[in-house]
Amino acid sequence: MERKPQVLVAYATGTGSTKGVAERIAATLTEQGHPAHARCVTEQPDPADYDVVILGSAVNGAAWLPDAVGYTRTHQGSLAQRPLWLFSVGLRGTQRGPITKVFARQQARAELPGVTGSLRPRGYRFFAGVMDEASTSRLSRLVWKGLGGRFGDFRDWAAIDAWARDIAESLAAARR
Template sequence: MRILVGHASAHGLTAEIARRIAEVLRGQGASVDVERMGRITDPGGYDAVVLGSAVHHQAWLPEATGFVRRHRGDLLARPVWLFSVGMSAGLPRLLRRPAHRAQDRRLAAALRDVVRPRGHLLLSGVTGPDLLPGAAGLLFRGIGGHFGDHRDWAEIEAWARRIARELSDDPAITSAGS
């Protein structure tokens, strides 16, 4: 079974998550290619696709949304999972859960109609002063936000294992990939 893991990453941190997902999928027996979405020319040669993007201003990066729109036909023809990397875990405790839910609803709604994914995982990434320079960093600190690496690797790996299980349980895919 061939799986494509595509990513759009502003600072390379979402790419690290994509590589970890690929590592887990390979450990489950899949052949996996990992590539920046801007460099992928034909997702049609894969049995399944996992796509992820950093979230800026409550939306996927333009590279990612452009890829999804350009390759909509290929993506609709195969199983697709999506992941989005935001920063809700860096927010003050009182704001985390509502911000996470609102962001998840907004992203899932924006992408669901385009590619009909089998799943969407909203993750928190890394928030640092160098990633939020100037006024944005001051505002973030001012509302009680905290910088750090908020990636939950156990959650990411468990999600990738669920994808592998779903794919191995799907007779249409396992017979196509044989």
Template structure:
């Protein structure tokens, strides 16, 4: 007798691609553990009632999640509250260093907290994204350095993302990975 695979939706909203790459990595990691995973951007996301669990992710702009994910959550709030949900955001906060940067990095902006509380996820994680110097004004670069920006480029902590994904897999009682996906 064949066992039914756990169905998981990974729904994301990205501005420059970092969040999509994290969502794809999470999806591949859970697929390697035997789950049936559908990764989709929030504008084209499937109905959450088709899934046993949902993982939501969005880039952070102006201390809020992107409008596409916000709209998806508000449109499906009741369906999302009826199943296990995890939420992640991608921004600069987690990469900041120094006393001011660490303080800023630990803060959850009101807009994100309100959306988080609307679906009561099992866990919420903020991950660092990708931040390039090109095209950023001198004043924005100066502020970035003053608040503890360590460097430019890919600031994502793939070990933290992998650990969080493993925790989700354990909570969903998924088997060990059959293959180990690599990050971009």
């Protein structure tokens, strides 16, 4: 029987919302006939063990998390040699009030690790994440609310599923 190409969905997360996005992407791809595995970058999954890589990180201070940047640098060679898609998870586009000015200054590309210059991702998406009131310190809550920030789970599962299905479609087209 023909071996199906294996997809790695590698992610870096601070508080778990990016893990949820990665697991959803992997589940959708698997459902579409492309076996996919969500793994945290801190486990150092080797991209060379997979045929396709989707790599994502939470955004913190307009940048990918250091674990994601480090992973991208370590595995730059094998990432450059396989079909690659990238995604970020953050709050840009989810807020109203003065806080939006902070996010508006951020350029999508600036959120990606500098090393992407040598990578040729086939696609990049920014997904809305989560701002969880319960896990935010009292002081941060006050600052956030003072700037007009909203708490909540802003993840758009329909948009995430649609992106994963697009990737599945392009993998299927490449095999035809």
